[in-house]
Amino acid sequence: MEQNYNKHAMIDPLFHYVLTPLALLTVILSIIQLVGGFSLASLLSVIGAFLFLFIVAKVRLYALKLQDRLIRSEENFRYFVLTGKRLDNRVSMKQLIALRFASDEELPRLVDKAVSESLTPNQIKQLVENWRADYHRV
Template sequence: MNQNYQNHARLVTGFHKVLGPLLLLGFIGSLFNLYKSFGNDTFYSASLITLLFLCGIFLFWYTRSFPLKAQDRAIRSEENFRYYLLTGKGLPSELSMGQIVALRFAPDEEFPGLVEKAVSEKLDSKSIKQAIKNWKPDYYRV
């Protein structure tokens, strides 16, 4: 399948659509259980279950955010190098990380012009992606 603006977002079914909701539902259920057990013998167990679900939610969040930060750093470096090869200059410092991530989908022919347009018109990442005429897919981002 060819990647384009409409289908470039990546959702992993087991992670985003199964594990995320299960953790959220389990946490809500554990809070209800904790409330119901307040003042009786099961309060300690209920609090441990709530704590475990809270730890699971933190793991879910950081398991996704840490690799994305590392990939963002790699993308910034790659796109800066690509811009340098095409123009002899580094990427403008006015670009945000979101803009740079969006620009990675632009082919070499469109890239320098789109960089200048993104800076001058302060385009957000969605507008940058929509302005790309010939989408350059990125199948490696997690």
């Protein structure tokens, strides 16, 4: 599937359609069980359900944080290769995530514009003319 501004959001079916709903359902059902009749087993069920939900959320957040670090490293290197200069420290992480979709020819110009005009990630993505797809996102 070709990526562009209108079709670049990534859904992980296992996470978004299976793990998250199951974790939420587990919490809801365990609370219903606890309210229906308090017992040590129902209390442990609620605790376990919340642990499951928190683990699912933290695993996702850790993956996204690692991905952000990799994007920063890759885009810093790409910018250096293209320009011979270090990437401006004023480029925010959110801007950099949007800039990764820009082609090599567009990147230096868009970095300058993002910094000088404080562009939002959405504005940056709309300015990309030659989309550089990213099929390896988490």
